[in-house]
Amino acid sequence: MEKFRLFPVQASTLAPEVDHLLYFMLAVTVFFTLLIFGAIFYFAVKYRRRSENELPHAQHTGYTLEILWSVIPFGITMVMFTWGASIFFTASRPPNDAIQIYAVGKQWMWKLEHLEGQREINELHIPVGIPVRITMASEDVIHSFFVPAFRTKQDVVPGRYSTTWFTATKPGKYHLFCAEYCGTNHSGMVGWVYVMEPKDYQDWLSGGAAEGSMADNGKKLFEQLACNNCHKEDSSGRGPTLVGLFGKQVQLAGGGSVLADEAYFRESILQPQAKIVYGFEPVMPTFQGLVTEEQVVQLVEYVKSLGPKPGTGPVDTGQKPAAKKSSIAGSAPANR
Amino acid sequence: MADHAPAETLALRVQFDTEAQQKDASTLGMWLFLITEIMFFGGMFTVYTVYRSWYPDVFAIASSSLNEIIGALNTGVLLLSSFTMVMAVRAGQLGQRKAILIFLILTLLFGGIFLGVKGYEWNQKFEEHHIPGQAAFHLEGVAPSDQGHAQLFFSIYFAMTGLHALHMVIGVGILLTLIVQARKGRFSASYYTPIDVTGLYWHFVDVIWIFLFPLLYLIDRHLVK
Amino acid sequence: MSDPHEQTHIDSVGSYVKILLALLVATGVTTAVARLDLGAFNTVVALSIASVKMLLVALFFMHIRHSNKLTKLVVAGGLLWLAILLLLTMTDFATRGILGVPGK
């Protein structure tokens, strides 16, 4: 058994920030608890009833005291709000240079996949000092990705992607928990995060028996599912080309645009009619039920690997492919 | 109970001092109950708002699959029943026992027609396979991958109209009891509170429908030719 | 507490008939307008007409215009709470994805 401790290890850049806020809030809590307990104790002893007939003088003058003890606590809580919100804001925004890792939660295990193709179950190997961003999906119910040593937690809601990120600061082995109740073996949906020196991490990556990178596997799937029949490298296909798509704004039929991110790719695979690219027919079949969340992330990673190559494709460069016809019943503007 | 309690009447229960106090209490009680009903339907209005804002196109197509003429006529029937209900209350105020009975029966009749038409409409949905959760579900004009969103519309449609109809059925039940009591000549100008508060309930159910009709049948149907 | 003497306002049959006709006409109008393309105003018009109908039913059929302040307060409170439910729920749904990070 590990040694008994009162505070968890700090193993991410976020951990000390959360702990500093904790110390502040603890100080406030201890101060007010002692104040109240002390006052009750002092008054109770000092003003104890000495004779049965004594009648204290009830007096209440003005509202100064009430205003005082409304305004001061409110001021303190606003410090807490601002402080907490600023940490939350940091915790919500993964840095752009983060390593991408995918996670799929299912009853009752975490499946993790690195871009290089390494797959792990209930274990996650990551390098120290480098931000890691995890894009997560669920195969069934709500799960929650929780690493106490990193002070991060994010629910994984079925039907969409969720994101969490952290930069580990200390090599070691840390608990990974599922924190949202997910059924019988909820407490068995646990694992370990191994934080390694970057060099060791590279060794680990190249050491395992990966069957090709995620993008490679995605490419295979892309061909197996015959996606490439319509999504060609140039704009000659029935569907828009996917080359250079990631990170762009996509013009939609019926007006508006959407950022081509992981969530958009996922939606377009599972619900292709939800957002039709401007100038294309809604002809793509759904792959809902045909591909697992794990395969979806491989496809997504493949599309991302097609990389941003400006100037091509049907994205917001101003040039639109030759109009084919408007798609949703009469709602798209005429194009000529 | 205690033998020294004053004799209790319908218009003056033992816990009250005056008839006016009792009437105030009953009216306030009914209004508070209607507030709980607002919040009850409010939950569903929230669900509707969220999904309509997410899937406006599919919802427009699904909306337009409902027959708005039948909907409008049925709204008229319900409004008519509200009118006869308020006339029954008025007859109560004036203590016209016969008129009370007639207007209550008319209200019951219109309520029954509304429910009948609603039943017909639901049956249509079954025939058209617009029943969410069924393998055969298919809504014309909606892409295969968006059928789920169309199912959401019909889930909301059935939940909202179903719960509305359930309230109507409860209202019909109350009307039946009132009619029985009215036949016995229980009501008079000094005691018609049950008719009054039933009226409030009935009108409230009408108001809910006044919103359900445009939300489910009308909005955005012009988008679909 | 209300005074029993001022309690019963008996409205005339004529006034109820007028309200009924107004309600029926409004129903017809809202159904007809739904066929026109007014853009976003279709929703606005439909809900405005529904609100007017609600007001007519509440004020006349439910006698709110003769009711005491407390009843009016209760009704207003109910609508306010409905607004809280809708608005605060929509603060979430209307702002999903503002960070451009999936799930935030």
Added chain:
Amino acid sequence: MITAAPQEREHYLNASHGLKSWLLTKDHKRIGLLYLATITLFFFIGGAFATLIRVELLTPQGNLVSSETYNKLFTMHAVSMIFFFLIPSIPAVLGNFFLPIMIGARDLAFPRLNLLSWYLLVIGGAFSLFAMIAGGVDTGWTFYTPYSTTYSNSWVIATALGIFIAGFSSILTGLNFIVTVHTMRAPGMTWFRMPLFVWANYATSLIQVLGTPVLAVTIVLLFLERVFHLGIFDPARGGDPVLFQHLFWFYSHPAVYIMVLPSMGVVSEIISTFSRKAIFGYAFVAFSSVAIAVLGFLVWGHHMFVSGQSLYAGMVFSFLSYFVAIPSAIKVFNWTATLYKGSISFQTPMLYAFGFIGLFTVGGLTGLFLAALGMDIHVTDTYFVVAHFHYIMVGGALMGYLGGMHFWWPKITGRMYPEGWAKLSALVIFLGFNLTFFPQFILGYLGMPRRYHVYPAEFQVLNVLSTAGASVLAVGYVIPMIYFIWSLRYGKVASANPWGATGLEWKTSSPPPVHNFEETPVVTHEAYDYASLMAEEVEVG
């Protein structure tokens, strides 16, 4: 009454006899006692589940029951305790009994409705009990979709139906109280002469009336999805499980105030009585109850900071959450200030009131941690939350309930409880409670997730402490049960006003007559006017 026999005065308990006279009673006092019996049953059922949970957690391996059983245990513990004990506890027992008396009314406005709400609670309870006996339910009391709609193989519908029906009981009680307070006050009983217990129950009733229907419709939608596959929250059809959480917490956050506000009302009565002094800043304390009720509706999203709701919504809900701290702080400070220059005596109810203030302070302050976004990421869904809400709901609500039971026991039964035993058990409960739940704050910050059957070995020490505390706590709860029953027969006969308290309930005899007062009281003083009370006593003798 001249006819009353000299040896035994007629009161509500002996006015009529037989089972029927209880099961068909319209007397709010008897209905209060029916509620008392019902919720006591559920308290011990819920307590039995809690005991099994704590025994299981003695060891990290989870070797007493299976995971499936463990999940059912914590679900059924919460369902029994929340819906069938805490929510009805103070309003339906003490509120039912005393609210009409305290405003000088003969009964609630709708006695039949009152009886109906008790029956609804019993029917709802029967459904939930059936579910527990038939095989239990394992969704957690939060019923999160899609687990509850699609994946759970347990008795979800029976339990949910039970809660739905009990919800109507709660709505009708709240409705009855609001109407009663508005229309049934005795002559001279103005709003600002009402005891703070009445204010607190009035505020609670507002929540019951405005919040519970949303829970009801949420359960209906859950039902439609599970039984008829309507799929309103089903992600496979583009539905959103997070929407379910919004609807659920719209009720279930304010529900916490349904549990704790009436307790605050009890504490106000007790503090005032046993320091023989009007509550410091009466109006502030009265309005703070209403403020808590209203603000409590604006903060539900703080249960969902990591649920996948938007960052902006998180900010809004976090910001609004801090506003609830203000009226709560006012209450705590004003109670403390009431003691200043008071005449303080230390009977059992006062000990419970002190316990309440202390534990509620800790519970409330740790709530600030959970409302802070960055902190909540780490501690939500851990034992920190478990500890926090037990401090509010057990340390707060239950302490207030027990304090109130001791305070009003003489009035309800006409007998005094044994003071020595009562003080002892109050102390045992306070110590046992802290030993049970304080370690859980540390466990939570260390990262132990809630609802874990099997847990890492390094958390064992704190869990053993917690279980040790729970056994002390269990003893603390059994002692009052025994001496209350004992006192019914052997307790000293109580006078009309054993504490020297000012409320109207102390102006009538103990136990009160059927219609509460021999004649309708006329109120001429402000609440908590001890000077005129003592002057009257001097006059009388």
